[in-house]
Amino acid sequence: MKKLKAYLNDYHPIVHSLIFGTVLISLTSSMSLPFLAIYLSSVKELSPSQIGLIIGLGSLAGTFCGLVGGVLSDFIGRNKLLIISLLGLCAAFLGFVSTSELGLLVCFSIVRGVSQAFFGTISKALMADLTPETKRFRMFSTRYFAGNLGFAAGPVIGALLGIGGNRIAFVLTSFIYLGYALSLIFLLRSSGVAEVKANREDSIRPALIWQVLRSDVPLLFFILGGILLTTVYGQMSVTLSQYLKDHIMDGVALFAVMMSLNGITVLIFQLPLSRWSERYSLLQRMITGCILFACGEIGFAVSQNWSGFIVSMFIFTLGEILVIPAEYAQVDEITPNELRGTYYGAQSLSEFGNFLGPWFGGVLLSLFNGTIMFLFMASVSLLSIYFFFAGRQKYHRRAQSIIMTEINSPDRPTRDVKNPPSGITSDEGLM
Structure with a gap:
């Protein structure tokens, strides 16, 4: 109680x-x-x-x-x-x-x-x-x-x-x-x-919003990493079901068992695993989740029977549990308070991977085979680590740059390091 x-x-x-x-x-x-x-x-x-x-x-x-x-x-x-x-x-x-x-x-x-x-x-x-x-x-x-x-x-x-x-x-x-x-x-x-609105007197201008978003390099890196991860996650259910149906005995039944295992694993392990992971940094959680995604995909590639696919799905789901909340929190950490909705909305662009994954996974499955498809997706998951790592590095450099500016200009008003004006920094420029 x-x-x-x-x-x-x-x-x-x-x-x-x-x-x-x-x-x-x-x-x-x-x-x-x-x-x-x-x-x-x-x-x-x-x-x-x-x-x-x-x-x-x-x-x-x-x-x-x-x-x-x-x-x-x-x-x-x-x-x-x-x-x-x-x-x-x-x-x-x-x-x-x-x-x-x-x-x-x-x-x-x-x-x-x-x-x-x-x-x-x-x-x-x-x-x-x-x-x-x-x-x-x-x-x-x-x-x-x-x-x-x-x-x-x-x-x-x-x-x-x-x-x-x-x-x-x-x-x-x-x-x-x-x-x-x-x-x-x-x-x-x-x-x-009360309604939360941006403290801006000007009207909504698409050019202003676009300038803010494209100038925030850490956000762009996080979005690219998110698209890659969503590509891996998005293809899992669509192409995996097709592969199991054509190559594994009772593959449709196995797929149903794997989807049930995915849901049950999330329900059982989500809260304890999330609380345990809080002792580590967001980047460490993201890297661990990406590696588990890759291990799950490699497991799919080499599995020949039910037990192999079931174990691989369990590993894949553990990665999912670590990655998804950390991905939200990671973008939240770099988000200016007055533009939280804009930044969260920009993060939703990573959902484009739900289109790329099933489409490109299907292309790989048709042209090559399931092994090539799963191994390719494992490499995509590992590649996403670079974008998350680079995004964190650029965010820390930006924060340090703002701190040094404040130290060298003691008469200027103190700013929130997390939320520089409009998320724009002169050292990173426009992409």
Whole structure:
């Protein structure tokens, strides 16, 4: 009981609400979204190419709109956009079951992708606004655990209730989003959380935002490293399933076991492993996670039976547990307070790897074989270490440069080393 009270006191009530919302949203959406292709095929009688267009455009829109949502939240405010994104998700899931027109289904898919990207970026930024810097890594770990908990329980609950993937699941998901949006409005007002906006008198200018982002070299290195890691993670489920189906006896059943193992490992090891890793630096956690990713991919390449693939998946998942919260915390560390949404949104560009991984992994699998594909992905994971290391080095040089400037100019006002104006430094220039 004391531990529960201590945990509740560690974070703002809105942070707890957003973590709970993460569970709720992932739980309900996992009853419907994974079955969207089947639903559109059987109920709406659409062709595979039309279904691919609908789902693909929504995912692509979400990949690049996280940055837009983050920028807007810095200048307009997080609270309003957070509610709007939830209402957008509500409309999208209700729209999937209300029409059979291809154009409208594409629009609803894009609305879902954009709204989900907005909610993910803005909720992380708001949670960071309300959480002390020393507790953010654990907060990100808890949020990651909450999402996995919902995705693990959702399909099971849907199957037990007999609603997994059917019309009721989509309607239920829509009303859950609506109810959560209304409750969040009440909580935001009752807790007195004010809108967080950038302290800027000028209007939103794309040129200004682009100048800020492209001038922050550490951020660019972290994004490139993130794209590489997401490429490795993104190809895992898509190309791995194809490889197992064609080359391993009962490969489809093995893939199901591996996906279950992935979820169970996250649920069991996420919190203890994250707390244990806090004794090490963020860079050390990232390097360890990348190495574990590479070891898992090498294991896939050399495995010939069930046991080899299962052990490799366990190792791969341990890397996932270390990497994802550390990646969020790493970008948070270099983020100017007044541009947190913008920087978190820029980090979401790493989701482009979810397109690159399945596509390029499929190319390698078609032209060569599974061994080449897995070994290539292992090398990509190791390559990402360079970008994270280089980003940390450039960040430390920037911090030291600012400190030396302040020492040599004692009459100038003291600045926050972490947050130089607009994240721009003269020594790094523009890329």
